[in-house]
Amino acid sequence: MLQIDKEACIGCGVCEENCAFDAIHVVDGVAEVNDNCTLCGSCVEDCEVEALHIDKAEQDETADLSAWSGVWVYAEYRHGRIAPVAFELLGVGRKLADQRQVKLSAVLLGHDFTDEAEQLIAGGADKVYVADEPGLEYFTDDAYGNVLIDLINEHKPEIVLAGATAIGRSFIPRVATSLKTGLTADCTQLAIDPEGGNLLQTRPAWGGNIMATIVCPNYRPQMSTVRPLVMKPLEADSSRKGEIIPVKSAPERIDSRVKVVRSVIEESDQVNLTEADVVVAGGRGLENAEGFALINELAELLDAGVAASRAAVDSGWIPYPHQVGQTGKTVCPKVYICCGISGAIQHLVGMQSSEVIIAINRDPDAPIFSVATYGVVGDLFEILPELIARLRVHSKIN
Amino acid sequence: MNIFVCIKQVPDAKDVRLDPKTNTLARDGVQSIINPYDRHALEEAVRLKEKFSGTVTVVSMGPPQAEEILREAVSCGADEAVLVSDRAFAGADTLATTYTLAQAIVKCGKPDLVLCGKQAIDGDTAQVGPGLAERLDMAYVTCVRRINDLVDDTLHLERMMDDGYDVLEVKLPALMTVVKEINQPRLPSLKGKMKAKKMAVTVLSAADIGADIKQLGLAGSPTQVVRVFSPEFKGERTMITGTVSEQATQLAEILVEPA
Ligand SMILES: Cc1cc2nc3c(=O)[nH]c(=O)nc-3n(C[C@H](O)[C@H](O)[C@H](O)COP(=O)(O)OP(=O)(O)OC[C@H]3O[C@@H](n4cnc5c(N)ncnc54)[C@H](O)[C@@H]3O)c2cc1C
Numbered sequence: 001m002l003q004i005d006k007e008a009c010i011g012c013g014v015c016e017e018n019c020a021f022d023a024i025h026v027v028d029g030v031a032e033v034n035d036n037c038t039l040c041g042s043c044v045e046d047c048e049v050e051a052l053h054i055d056k057a058e059q060d061e062t063a064d065l066s067a068w069s070g071v072w073v074y075a076e077y078r079h080g081r082i083a084p085v086a087f088e089l090l091g092v093g094r095k096l097a098d099q100r101q102v103k104l105s106a107v108l109l110g111h112d113f114t115d116e117a118e119q120l121i122a123g124g125a126d127k128v129y130v131a132d133e134p135g136l137e138y139f140t141d142d143a144y145g146n147v148l149i150d151l152i153n154e155h156k157p158e159i160v161l162a163g164a165t166a167i168g169r170s171f172i173p174r175v176a177t178s179l180k181t182g183l184t185a186d187c188t189q190l191a192i193d194p195e196g197g198n199l200l201q202t203r204p205a206w207g208g209n210i211m212a213t214i215v216c217p218n219y220r221p222q223m224s225t226v227r228p229l230v231m232k233p234l235e236a237d238s239s240r241k242g243e244i245i246p247v248k249s250a251p252e253r254i255d256s257r258v259k260v261v262r263s264v265i266e267e268s269d270q271v272n273l274t275e276a277d278v279v280v281a282g283g284r285g286l287e288n289a290e291g292f293a294l295i296n297e298l299a300e301l302l303d304a305g306v307a308a309s310r311a312a313v314d315s316g317w318i319p320y321p322h323q324v325g326q327t328g329k330t331v332c333p334k335v336y337i338c339c340g341i342s343g344a345i346q347h348l349v350g351m352q353s354s355e356v357i358i359a360i361n362r363d364p365d366a367p368i369f370s371v372a373t374y375g376v377v378g379d380l381f382e383i384l385p386e387l388i389a390r391l392r393v394h395s396k397i398n
Numbered sequence: 399m400n401i402f403v404c405i406k407q408v409p410d411a412k413d414v415r416l417d418p419k420t421n422t423l424a425r426d427g428v429q430s431i432i433n434p435y436d437r438h439a440l441e442e443a444v445r446l447k448e449k450f451s452g453t454v455t456v457v458s459m460g461p462p463q464a465e466e467i468l469r470e471a472v473s474c475g476a477d478e479a480v481l482v483s484d485r486a487f488a489g490a491d492t493l494a495t496t497y498t499l500a501q502a503i504v505k506c507g508k509p510d511l512v513l514c515g516k517q518a519i520d521g522d523t524a525q526v527g528p529g530l531a532e533r534l535d536m537a538y539v540t541c542v543r544r545i546n547d548l549v550d551d552t553l554h555l556e557r558m559m560d561d562g563y564d565v566l567e568v569k570l571p572a573l574m575t576v577v578k579e580i581n582q583p584r585l586p587s588l589k590g591k592m593k594a595k596k597m598a599v600t601v602l603s604a605a606d607i608g609a610d611i612k613q614l615g616l617a618g619s620p621t622q623v624v625r626v627f628s629p630e631f632k633g634e635r636t637m638i639t640g641t642v643s644e645q646a647t648q649l650a651e652i653l654v655e656p657a
């Protein structure tokens with residue numbers, strides 16, 4: 001409950017003004033809270049006379065957190081390959097582990113592994129727990145969850161990270177619920193709080209309009225799913241040493257209540273967007289499906305992937321798998337060229353970590369220019385054909 | 399079949415902005431709606447009921463005004479509506495939310511099937527569905543895009559994956575979360591609207607669901623939000639100026655040898 005010290009309150013109204021939830025009002029010179037209050041605590045900080053207070057003492061702080069040590073990464077493996085996000089997690093996990101002066105471990109679940117554990121060591125892991133069982137051949141929430149829950153209970157890592165992929169976002173919440181600990185979804189930034197040593201987990205919320213930093217101070221492990229293609233993997237180093245630990249589970253732990261009949265990979269006829277070095281993206285400024293021909297032409301010359309804003313996808317100029325942003329893919333190419341895209345926040349969150357961003361837009365005030373490395377104010381129907389012509393000449397010479 | 403659908407009232411996310419000066423949410427004129435994914439969950443529940451008979455109960459944890467979306471759900475085909483509402487629920491993260499919803503559902507009967515949306519558009523966590531299944535000790539499938547059949551208590555369905563889809567079978571009781579591709583939700587019917595107007599929404603408090611107060615709201619939430627802020631960008635840019643031809647030449651140079 002939000003406590004209001006009626007004596008201390010001077011009725012200044014700062015809390016009322018700043019409340020995001022319309023939950024606090026000054027009535028007869030004193031603040032009053034209503035049912036909308038989410039106990040977010042921002043008013044407590046804003047109150048200059050310290051009249052507001054949230055009683056957090058009810059939380060169980062007696063648990064011994066010192067028993068928990070080490071950073072863990074769930075190394076997603078499917079259809080014979082480790083998901084790239086596993087290496088990205090090892091990259092950020094290495095930093096966190098070094099800062100905490102603890103070991104970094106990876107957990108590998110599946111069947112018929114070859115050198116995957118070694119790849120994870122080369123990617124930064126000190127230890128790899130490997131559960132290789134026929135019952136883990138296909139992903140199931142039950143079996144994968146049970147094995148991970150058992151391992152966490154046995155070894156007590158302080159931090160557990162997984163990719164915010166279809167698989168990670170499906171079974172990790174069950175693991176966290178079973179362990180009765182906190183889980184932060186789809187993080188884009190992770191850091192250690194230099195003061196308390198807690199994990200600072202930052203993630204977009206409200207459709208990407210807002211960022212929030214979340215902590216889990218009184219429970220362990222601290223768990224996050226992390227958005228793919230945001231963290232940087234380490235350079236693979238095969239001289240790195242690590243320990244491989246086989247894991248055996250009781251048969252009933254790898255039973256699943258859900259039966260996998262078959263697991264289908266859908267072939268996409270396009271360049272894999274998330275792995276392309278160069279991406280050319282088009283938005284509403286292309287005006288119609290024919291406009292997209294310019295994008296395709298440029299992409300072909302640059303051997304690039306083709307992306308689009310939601311506006312272009314919604315208009316039916318290009319199918320959904322090409323959409324980049326909050327509700328589409330996240331990409332992080334060396335060069336991202338966006339043409340006729342305004343730069344709405346929901347698009348930016350999907351491409352802002354690209355190394356070089358080139359924006360072409362006829363509106364000099366378009367927000368896309370705030371993230372661009374190179375900005376071109378102009379009409380894409382004039383600039384793109386000229387650019388394409390120059391690139392053609394260049395590729396003929398070479 | 400006893401079907402429960404969890405629905406959440408959310409602000410229409412496209413209207414929400416952080417005021418850069420005060421660093422607070424600007425919510426003027428923001429509409430409250432049924433979380434869009436939950437409409438698809440409700441539609442799928444109503445279709446299953448129509449095909450295999452049963453009852454559909456919509457459940458929402460939220461402040462008193464969440465009653466609006468429960469009535470709307472009834473107008474779209476739900477039979478019963480339950481509002482789980484208490485000041486003690488404030489500040490709940492997904493762990494406390496799943497505890498509260500599970501207590502409420504068990505209080506209302508024995509579910510054969512629980513449906514949730516893939517995620518809520520305010521928090522975007524997608525954690526409540528799987529967490530709720532764990533609380534109810536149920537099998538679950540996330541991101542269901544299609545129910546192919548229900549034969550002898552076994553659901554045959556397809557779940558979306560990042561690289562394709564999985565074809566699955568699960569025996570009831572079970573929980574599933576659904577994606578938008580699963581169906582096209584219907585509009586309220588006239589009969590439904592009449593029913594929604596007249597019907598009594600059951601309201602359950604913390605005491606009514608027999609909840610352990612320590613597991614509710616802020617007290618029962620391991621995670622805490624310590625900071626909210628607007629996304630910021632690096633913003634060091636070079637503008638490429640000149641005539642169209644000059645601009646194109648410079649761009650070509652950059653692309654041939656990216657800096
Ligand atoms: C919950 C939610 C999730 C969303 N998820 C995504 C997402 O994943 N991805 C996404 O992209 N969007 C997403 N959106 C939509 C997003 O808010 C924007 O509406 C969308 O990105 C706009 O697309 P656009 O930039 O192509 O179109 P517009 O905003 O219409 O911009 C078109 C731009 O083209 C320029 N232009 C026009 N003609 C020319 C010309 N001849 N030459 C040069 N420039 C020209 C204009 O100046 C303008 O800046 C989401 C929205 C919400 C609410």
Ligand SMILES: Nc1ncnc2c1ncn2[C@@H]1O[C@H](COP(=O)(O)O)[C@@H](O)[C@H]1O
Pocket residue numbers: 404405406433435436439457458459460492495499513514515516517518519521522523524525526527
């Ligand atoms: N307070 C709530 N009341 C009822 N259902 C909820 C609530 N919060 C979440 N849900 C359900 O859980 C799904 C996922 O929500 P979330 O984990 O918050 O993204 C939603 O689509 C709803 O079906």
